[in-house]
Amino acid sequence: MSRSTAAGDATPATMQAVVVTHPGGLDALEIKEIPVPVRKPGWVRIQVKAFGVNESEVTTRKGESDAVVTYPRVPGIEGVGVIDQADEDGGLRPGQQVATMMGGMGRSYDGAYAQYVTVPAEQVIPFETSLPWDVVGALPQMFQTAYGSLSTSLGLKAGQTLLIRGxxxxxxxxxxxxxxxxxxxxxxxxRHADRAGELRAVGVDHPIVDDGKIAEKVRDVVPEGVDAALEMVGCTVLPDTFGCVRVHGTVCFVGALAGAWTIPDFSPFMIPSTVRLTAYAGEAADLPADVFTRQLQAIAEGSLKAPVGKVYHGLEQVRDAQAGLESGTMPGKHVVVLDG
Structure with a gap:
């Protein structure tokens, strides 16, 4: 049996957490005093320092997530903080900086909208950085999804062309x-011409205004079609995205910002014979610790930019953070920092 290492008697018996007791509007996000979660063998307990706010947590709050079948539930599919308790022989130690994401967090078990969270040790990414928690808190889920889809699903290489739709x-x-x-x-x-500057600011070579049909615009830039495409708008535009890709190029379905996750009466023959279609829905393991560390170092050195939209302080501002995310008016990640 694995022995446990812990931060000591400093861990309180109860904590504050945002709890969804029933699906609803922003008022369904309630701050409650609940017991600090008990760590199971093979799991770690993390003192949460910051967490990003995501569309899936809005879906959980509204009761529209197939992955959340029971309430009450503490949302939060990602978080960063420090190890509070871990197996002694598990390679993680109290006080160590870590990130965690996905793997059922905030869905099948309570997530990171809390002062403490417990997660399986295998979905923890250790790191060391002097970057502030608001910056680090913005990164795990979006960098994991972006890196995993580019590397695992598309195998993107230097010199290739990539279309990002959404x-x-x-x-x-x-x-x-x-x-x-x-x-x-x-x-x-x-979708808005006045946001092209936001795309150029993160290194986009060719911003395009999406009016629902972009294949001709993309081929004006790359006549033979792009090597790879990330589809995040949804299934309604998927046929048009196919038209943007070269022969033997690949489309990776990542998300559905427009809400269309499925295709009614789908037929495999809708996929062009010359284009490959894949999808990405990976886990923390798809973002190796050394890759995450390099990203943190690059941000610290100024060669990589963290797309932080707005920072909120304390669980009391979680409702504001979800409202800000839903408004769609602020580009970048909405991050909640837990002070103290």
């Missing part, structure tokens, strides 16, 4: 940053 989303901005760092030429979309 470019002003947090994952879209992160993907542009990482793809530019790889050495790819990046075409990225926005």
């Amino acid at each position: 470019g002003t989303s947090t994952v879209g901005l992160s993907a542009a940053i990482l793809a530019t760092d790889i050495g790819a030429t990046v075409i990225s979309t926005t």
Whole structure:
């Protein structure tokens, strides 16, 4: 049996957490005093310092998530902080800086909208940085999704061309940053012409205004079609995205900002014979610790930009953070920092 190492008697018996007791509007996000979660063998307990706010947590709050079937639930699919308690022989130690994401957090078990969270040790990424918690808290889920889709699903290489459809989303901005760092030429979309500057600021070579049909615009830039495409708008535009890709190029379905996750009466024959289709829905393991560390170092050195939209302080501002995310008026990640 594994022995446990812990931060000591400093850990309180209860904590504050944002709890959704029933689906609803912003008022369904209630701050409650609940017991600090008990760590199971093979899991770690993390003192949460910051967490990003995501669309999936809005979905949880509204009761629209298939992955959340029971309430009450503490939302939060990602978080950063320090180890409070871990198995002694598990390679993690109290006080160590860590990030965690996905793997059922905030869905099948309570997530990071709290002062403490427990998660399986295998979905923890250790790191060391002097960056502030608001910056680090913005990164895990969006960098994991962006890096995983670019590397695992698309295998993007220097010199290739990448289309990002849904470019002003947090994952879209992160993907542009990482793809530019790889050495790819990046075409990225926005629905609003006045947001093209936001795309250029993260390294996008060719911003395109998306009116629902962009294939002709993309081929004006790359006549033979792009090597790879990240689809984040949804299934309604997927046929048009196919038209943007070269022969034997690949489309990776990552998300559905427009809400269309499925295709009614889907037929495999809708996929062009010359284009490959894949999807990405990875986990923390798809963002190796050394890759995350390099990203943190690059941000600290100023060669990589963290797309932070707005920072909120304390669980009391979680409602404001979700409202800000839903408004869509502030580009970049919405991050909640827990002071103290």
